[in-house]
Amino acid sequence: MAETTTTENGVCCECIGTRVGTIKTRGGMKQVFIVELEKTVGRGKPLVKFFNAEMTAKGNLKVHRDSDFAKLYRLATGTNPVSRYSRADQLLKHLNGLFFVAEEFELTKDFFKVTSALMPQNPIIGPEWTKSGSLRKQQKKPRKKPDSDGKTLAKDWQNFGNDKTLQTAKTLGLEPVLNPTVKLPASDTIPQYHVPTHDEKELLETLGEDGSITVWHAPQQSNETLDRYFDRIIDATTSWLGH
Numbered sequence: 001m002a003e004t005t006t007t008e009n010g011v012c013c014e015c016i017g018t019r020v021g022t023i024k025t026r027g028g029m030k031q032v033f034i035v036e037l038e039k040t041v042g043r044g045k046p047l048v049k050f051f052n053a054e055m056t057a058k059g060n061l062k063v064h065r066d067s068d069f070a071k072l073y074r075l076a077t078g079t080n081p082v083s084r085y086s087r088a089d090q091l092l093k094h095l096n097g098l099f100f101v102a103e104e105f106e107l108t109k110d111f112f113k114v115t116s117a118l119m120p121q122n123p124i125i126g127p128e129w130t131k132s133g134s135l136r137k138q139q140k141k142p143r144k145k146p147d148s149d150g151k152t153l154a155k156d157w158q159n160f161g162n163d164k165t166l167q168t169a170k171t172l173g174l175e176p177v178l179n180p181t182v183k184l185p186a187s188d189t190i191p192q193y194h195v196p197t198h199d200e201k202e203l204l205e206t207l208g209e210d211g212s213i214t215v216w217h218a219p220q221q222s223n224e225t226l227d228r229y230f231d232r233i234i235d236a237t238t239s240w241l242g243h
Contacts, residue, residue: 010101012121013037013047018092020061023050031055033069033092035118037100047102049114053088061089068117071133076100078124080135 017036022029033051051069053061063069065085073091074080076098084091104116117132129135220229 010103010119011047011105012040012099012101014040015095015098015100016046018095020053020089020092031061033061033063033089035092035095037102037114037118040099045107045111047105047112047114049102049118056086060087062086063088066135071129072118072120073133074126074129075123075133076120078126080126080128 014037015035016038019034019036021032021034023032024030031053033053035049035051037047037049039047051063051072052067053063053069056062063085065082067085069088070085073094077094081091099121101119101121102114102116105112105114107113123131123133125131127136220226224232
């Protein structure tokens with residue numbers, strides 16, 4: 001069994017070459033990316049880091065977007081080309097000439113096999129990934145509130161405005177209130193109610209205390225214009241509500 005060497009601060013090295021290849025594992029031959037490194041201080045055997053890859057039906061080599069290679073690529077280049085991870089073998093060459101730090105490695109016959117995570121000497125942390133290169137979890141967008149309530153309210157108001165017979169009052173068991181915005185035909189018979197006097201106002205208020213609603217009518221007089229009639233209704237209503 002190869003001996004594993006651990007360094008306290010890691011070994012600084014430069015990427016001097018990248019290629020694709022295969023290695024023999026217990027499960028058979030596996031496709032890998034091979035990153036060759038050379039120590040920046042001293043001489044000796046090169047360091048090699050292997051990254052797992054997967055062959056696609058089109059003959060490209062792909063990696064998962066949160067794989068070890070993708071994490072290293074983001075930290076080393078400061079980019080996250082998600083759409084290109086399905087052809088990740090084309091990204092390998094971008095690591096050439098960059099500097100990395102290896103902390104653990106095994107001595108083999110021809111090279112040192114890097115067994116720890118390979119980290120850039122000057123890692124770049126972007127808004128989409130953490131200091132380890134892992135992608136951050138995307139925050140869920142706030143759920144859009146349904147506008148059905150608003151549409152229902154708008155429809156109710158429209159129906160209310162178009163209801164010239166004031167069906168709402170009838171539904172509640174009340175006499176329809178005179179709507180001054182609707183001019184009644186001359187053929188209609190208007191009950192000869194009148195604007196309440198002060199005593200009648202007091203009576204109406206007293207009757208209202210038990211929870212019932214009293215509605216009074218004020219027909220248009222034969223000698224007054226429609227504008228004056230509207231003004232009289234508004235003044236009388238305001239005066240009655242003020243008592």
